[in-house]
Amino acid sequence: QVTLRESGPALVKPTQTLTLTCTFSGFSLSTSGMCVSWIRQPPGKALEWLALIDWDDDKYYSTSLKTRLTISKDTSKNQVVLTMTNMDPVDTATYYCARSNLVVPAGFDPWGQGTLVTVSS
Amino acid sequence: EIVLTQSPGTLSLSPGERATLSCRASQSVSSSYLAWYQQNPGQAPRLLIYGASSRATGIPDRFSGSGSGTDFTLTISRLEPEDFAVYYCQQYGSSPPTWTFGQGTKVEIK
Numbered sequence: 001q002v003t004l005r006e007s008g009p010a011l012v013k014p015t016q017t018l019t020l021t022c023t024f025s026g027f028s029l030s031t032s033g034m035c036v037s038w039i040r041q042p043p044g045k046a047l048e049w050l051a052l053i054d055w056d057d058d059k060y061y062s063t064s065l066k067t068r069l070t071i072s073k074d075t076s077k078n079q080v081v082l083t084m085t086n087m088d089p090v091d092t093a094t095y096y097c098a099r100s101n102l103v104v105p106a107g108f109d110p111w112g113q114g115t116l117v118t119v120s121s
Numbered sequence: 122e123i124v125l126t127q128s129p130g131t132l133s134l135s136p137g138e139r140a141t142l143s144c145r146a147s148q149s150v151s152s153s154y155l156a157w158y159q160q161n162p163g164q165a166p167r168l169l170i171y172g173a174s175s176r177a178t179g180i181p182d183r184f185s186g187s188g189s190g191t192d193f194t195l196t197i198s199r200l201e202p203e204d205f206a207v208y209y210c211q212q213y214g215s216s217p218p219t220w221t222f223g224q225g226t227k228v229e230i231k
Contacts, residue, residue: 037220039222046209046222046223046224046225047158047166047209047211047222047225048222049211049219049220049221049222052218052220060217060218060219062219063122063217063219096165096166105153105154105171105172105213106156106168106171106172106175106177107156107158107168107170107171107177107211108156108158108166108168108211108220109168109171109177110165110167110168111165111166111167112165113164113165114165
């Protein structure tokens, strides 16, 4: 059974750096094709893809946010970490991680339950 | 970057009715990289359809996807109470590699 779980602070102040961790089980990020993405959703709004890291340690970022994002992985711990710098109230959202496969594309599946991050002073 | 536009924004239907949701891309999308998700309030999205028309594991056959190029459709043949939710389409573009979601269609009880 594949599961993912997001963890991190529920509240950050403006200008601070957010660090989120996705801990997963049921698959290995060293397996060819495997990827983990971060996706966010502001309250009442649509989903927005942020970043993806693949089995070969290639990293891809949202064009609009790439200067603020860093994604990394620790294969031995089955974890993927996302950092987002210079947080602003508009970054308040539920942040999800999800698995995908670049070799056999089949969407993002499954997703973690999400973690709500509020940006406020 | 490819923009996905979903219509309508809200669809008001009764249980048992047929729902037809549209997803239009600003430029041609490979069918292999078009997916649909369902999201219920307070829950994470769930993959319904990938490759434009393939149902994900455990998805009932009342859900079907179709389309190619710039126009894609999600059809729910007979709405069940648990189908009233928000639906998102999503695509993968390779130049540069990015993943894009539509703005969503809410299917509500009439």
